[in-house]
Amino acid sequence: LCRCRCRCRALLSRPPGAPRALRGFAAGPEMHFGFQTVTEAERREKIYQVFENVAKKYDVMNDSMTLGVHRLWKDILVHKMNPTPGTLLLDVAGGTGDIAFRFINYVRAAREQQLQRKLKHHQDLSWQEIFDSYQEDKFHSLGDSQAVVCDINREMLKVGKQKAQHLGYSEGLSWVLGNAEELPFDDDKFDVYTIAFGIRNVTRIDLALQEAYRVLKPGGRFLCLEFSHVTNPLVSRLYDLYSFQVIPVLGEVIAGDWNSYQYLVESIRRFPPQEELKEMIEDAGFFKVDYENLNFGIVAIHSGFKL
C-alpha cells in the first residue's frame, strides 16, 4: 500500500496534459496500473486478478460505493440506446450482465407495445389470420432481439450466468469469453456495442475501439459508459475525498480487498477525460461522436456511429 502512495506522489508531479501516448497506448513496455507503472503484460495480469477477486462481491460493492446510483446510470444508458425489437447487442466487459438484463427488459416492453399497436391496426382480419398472428407472436416475445455478453474474466461471467438464472432471464442471452482488444466475432455483426465501466480496464483502448468499429454493422452504434473527469471544483474536491478515503475502506470491509478498490479509484483518475476519449473514438472511425455528462462528469456516456 505505501508503495502505491510513494509512486502516487511522484507520478502526480507529471503535468496533467500528459500526451495521450502515456495513457492509452503502450509507449514502450511501460503502462499504468492505477498510479503504479507496470509493463503491458503485468497490467493485464493484475487487472485479471482484481476482477477475479471481486467477482462475487461485484454487485454488492457497486451498490455500496455509488449508493445505488450506478443502477440509474445504467438505466440512462439503455434509455439512450432506445433499442427496437430485433436489435443485436454486444455488451463487452459485461461481466455480471447488468446492461444485458436492462436491454432485455426494455426490448420486451417495446415489443409488447408494438404488438398492441399491431392489433389495433389490423381491425379487419379474418379469424384465421388473427389465429395465425397469435401463434407466431407467442414465440417472439423479444422480437428476435439478442444480447451477447462478452467478458475476458471467467469468474465474472460465472457470476453473470448465475444471476441470469436467479432472475429468470432465459432467452435472448449468450455468454462469451473474449478479449475486447481481439473480439471473437465476425465483421459487421452487431447493431449496438456497449462497454459499461470496462474500457478503463482495457490495456490498449485504441485496439478495443478498432474492434468495436469492426464488429458493428454499418449504421451501428457505439456506447461507452465510464467514469470520467469532474470539472466543477467543489464537486471534484468532495468526490476525491470520497474516492480516496471511503471507497478503499468499504472495499476492505465488504469484500476484504483494499488493494483492488484502491486500484479502481486510481484507474479512474488515470483515464482520459471526456474530450480526449471523444477524439480517440473519432480516430477509430466513428462519426457523430458525442458525450453526455452524468452527475457533473463523475460518469460520462460517449456515443458514436459507424457511418
Added chain:
Amino acid sequence: RCRHCPPLRALQASAVLRRVSDEHKKEPLTSSSQQQFDSHPAGHQPEQDPQGPRPSYTGQGGQESEDYESEEQLQHRILTAALEFVPEHGWTAEAIAEGAKTLGLSVAAAGMFHSDGSELVLHFVSECNTKLSELLKQEQKLVQLGKAEKKPTDEFLRDAVEARLRMLIPYIEKWPQALSVLLLPRNIPSSLSLLTSMIDDIWHYAGDQSTDFNWYTRRAVLTGIYNTTELVMLQDSSPDFEDTWRFLENRVADAMNMSNTASQVQSTGEAVVQGLMGAAVTVSNAETSRAVR
C-alpha cells in the same frame, strides 16, 4: 468541432457515407431538402446542376467533404426513407429505424435522432414546403411565358393552400401526432419558422408587393386560414376532402370581403378603423416577433 486527422479519415473508407458523385447520378434534386430552415427557400434556391459535387455542411475536413456526403445528407436520406413507414409506425423512432433498415443500415442508426420523432416531422414539413415552392414557381413560369392565365388572388390562395394540404393526405391518420410534436416547446422555433416561410412564399408568388401594414395583416390572415383548414381536414371524412376545400373557399372569400369592407369603413369612420388595425398589428407583431426569435 474540428477533425484534426483528415488523412487518416480519407484512408479509412467510410462504411456508409457514399461518394457524392454516385449520389448525384441517382438523385439530383435531393439537396433541395438541405436548406431546411432557410427563411426564403423559393426565390433563392438555385436549380440543381448534376455536374459538380455539392458543398457539404461539415466542410472542415477538406478531403472528406469533397468526396463523401456529409452526415447531414445521410440523415436526410434516412428520414426520407423513414416516411414510408409513418402510416404504420407513426412519427416515431421506430419508423426511422425501419427507414434506416431499407438503406442497408443497422436499426441503431435511429439513435442519431431524437426518440420523439421531431426531426422526422420537421423534415417532412420542410420537404412539403419545398415541393410547394417548386409548384408555384412552375406556375409562375407558365404565366410569364404566356401559356397560362394569371389567377385572381383568391383563387391563387385557394389553390396554393389546397395543393399544400393535399401533401398531408397519405399521412393524415397520424397527422394529429405530428402536430403535437410540432408544438413541443423544443420544436416551436423551427416549426414556426417553417410555417411563416411557407406563408411568405405563397404571398410572394401571389404577387404581393406591399411594404406597409398590409404585409403583416396578409400573412396573419393567411396563416389563420391555413391553420384552421388544416384542423378541419383532420376531422373530415367526406370523399376527397370536399368539405375541407369548401371550408377553405369560404374562408378565403371572407378574407377578401374583410379587406373590401375595411376600405369602405375607412372612408366612413377613421377612429374605428385605427382601432381595428391597431389590434391586428399587435397580434401579428407578437406572432412575427416570436417567429423571429
